Structures are given as C-alpha cells and as structure tokens.
Amino acid sequence: MKAIVFAGTILSLFLSVSCTSERSTGLIENLQEDARSVQYNQIRTQLARSYENPYDVPSLVLLSSATSTSNSSLKGGITRASAPNGLTHFTGVDLGAFTDTSQLVVNVTSGATAIQGMRDLYAYASRGDLAWRDSIGGVLVNQPPEYPWLFRSKHGMPPQCDSRDCFRIIAVDGYIYWARTEKDFSDFVLAVLEASSFTRDSIGAVPPKAPGAKKRSPTPSGIRRSEPSNTPPTILLVPSGGAVQ
Numbered sequence: 001m002k003a004i005v006f007a008g009t010i011l012s013l014f015l016s017v018s019c020t021s022e023r024s025t026g027l028i029e030n031l032q033e034d035a036r037s038v039q040y041n042q043i044r045t046q047l048a049r050s051y052e053n054p055y056d057v058p059s060l061v062l063l064s065s066a067t068s069t070s071n072s073s074l075k076g077g078i079t080r081a082s083a084p085n086g087l088t089h090f091t092g093v094d095l096g097a098f099t100d101t102s103q104l105v106v107n108v109t110s111g112a113t114a115i116q117g118m119r120d121l122y123a124y125a126s127r128g129d130l131a132w133r134d135s136i137g138g139v140l141v142n143q144p145p146e147y148p149w150l151f152r153s154k155h156g157m158p159p160q161c162d163s164r165d166c167f168r169i170i171a172v173d174g175y176i177y178w179a180r181t182e183k184d185f186s187d188f189v190l191a192v193l194e195a196s197s198f199t200r201d202s203i204g205a206v207p208p209k210a211p212g213a214k215k216r217s218p219t220p221s222g223i224r225r226s227e228p229s230n231t232p233p234t235i236l237l238v239p240s241g242g243a244v245q
Contacts, residue, residue: 038062043189044170048177050122051152054129058118060109060196109196117195125150125188136195144191145184152177 038061046058109115120132121144128147132140151158152175157166160180167182179185 039193040189043192044177045172046122047125047150047188048170048172048175050126051150051175051177054123054127055119056122057115058122059115060118060192062107062109062193062196111199113200114196114198117198118192121188121191121195136198139198140191140194142187142190142194145180145187149180149184149188150177151180 042060046056049056050058109118117132117136117140120129120135123129124132124144124147132144148160150169151160151166154175156176158178160166161178164180166178166180167185169177169179169185171177179188
C-alpha cells in the first residue's frame with residue numbers, strides 16, 4: 001500500500017513539473033511574439049503614415065529586456081489513523097497554486113537625433129528625400145533600400161509589381177502597402193532600429209565658413225550609439241497569456 005501511495009505521489013510531482021515546464025515555454029513564446037509585434041507593427045504603421053505625410057514625426061517603443069516566471073507547488077503524504085475495522089491509510093496530494101508572471105522593460109525613443117534620423121529614413125522611403133544622408137548617412141551601418149521600394153495600391157499588387165512578387169507590408173485605411181522585396185522591408189527595419197539608438201551628446205565648434213563654402217554635415221564623432229532614450233524604462237507586468245497592446 002505504501003508503495004502504491006508513494007508511486008502516486010511521485011507521478012503527481014512529475015506531472016506538476018511537466019506542466020510547469022510547458023507553461024514556461026508558453027510564456028517565452030508569448031514574450032517573443034510580443035517583442036515581434038511591438039517592433040514590426042510600429043514600423044509598418046509608420047510607413048503608412050509617412051506615405052501620406054513624409055515628415056510625420058515617428059516614435060518607436062522597444063522591449064529592452066523581458067523575464068518570465070512560472071511557479072507551482074506540490075505536497076504529498078501518508079496519514080495513518082485508527083478506525084473500527086483496523087488501521088486506515090490516507091494519502092493526499094496538494095497541488096498548491098500555479099502562478100505565471102511576465103515582466104517587460106520598455107524603452108521609448110525620445111532623443112531628437114534618433115527621431116530626426118528615423119523621420120528622414122521614412123521620408124526617403126516614401127518620397128525619396130535624401131536628407132538622411134546628411135543627418136545620419138555617415139554613421140549608419142545598415143543602409144536603407146534604394147528608392148523607390150515602397151508602393152501603395154487600392155486592390156491587388158500595384159503596377160510596379162507586374163514583373164515581380166512584391167511583399168505585402170500592411171493594409172491601412174483602404175490602402176495596401178507593398179515592399180519591392182521582403183529583403184527591402186527587412187533592410188529598412190534594420191536601418192530604423194539602428195537609427196533609433198543614435199544620440200547627439202556634443203558637436204565641436206565649427207570654424208567660420210568661407211564665402212560660398214558648402215554646408216558641413218555633422219561629423220561621425222558628433223553622433224554616438226547609446227540607449228534609445230534617456231527616458232526611464234517602464235516596467236509592465238503581464239499576466240499569463242497577456243500581450244502588450
């Protein structure tokens with residue numbers, strides 16, 4: 001009898017650990033999907049906004065870190081008690097409580113240099129404006145795709161996609177936005193993410209220009225990469241299965 005009770009307790013413990021492992025895996029997958037949604041959906045939506053207004057001021061929220069915790073408890077035991085018919089064995093397994101917690105640390109890009117760089121990249125994507133070359137072109141490692149690569153249509157693929165299969169980005173307000181190729185959209189995302197990390201801490205004094213001299217572009221030393229923003233990070237607690245809205 002003891003052996004049967006002990007085996008039952010061990011089996012319950014195994015099932016509890018297995019369930020905890022599955023829940024932990026589910027939490028990690030949810031966090032990955034949250035990070036992907038936060039990153040890509042903002043850029044997709046901003047591309048549509050910039051197509052209407054190339055100088056719309058963008059913003060970007062990024063998940064800088066995330067943690068997940070999954071807890072459960074299990075107690076099991078054998079109790080002996082006297083009864084009229086002899087000694088009786090009682091066995092019990094208390095599964096306890098299951099708790100799942102996710103913690104997301106969010107950074108909002110608010111530095112003027114980062115916002116200007118992103119705005120100029122969106123303006124280049126939507127209108128071919130080359131201002132990004134003067135503002136961040138000298139330090140940008142991930143170059144944006146060559147203009148034109150962003151198209152818009154009411155129904156189906158636009159004429160620019162007749163000879164190729166364009167990549168559908170998003171449908172907003174009755175329009176469908178397309179990238180010339182999926183790699184073009186991927187390259188643009190990388191460029192925006194890199195630009196969101198730029199900040200201007202100081203630019204040395206520029207000597208007086210000679211008459212007729214061309215305007216100097218900011219030197220690469222005047223721009224450095226750091227945290228996306230000086231804004232304190234915001235910590236969000238997301239319950240099990242929760243997602244950042």
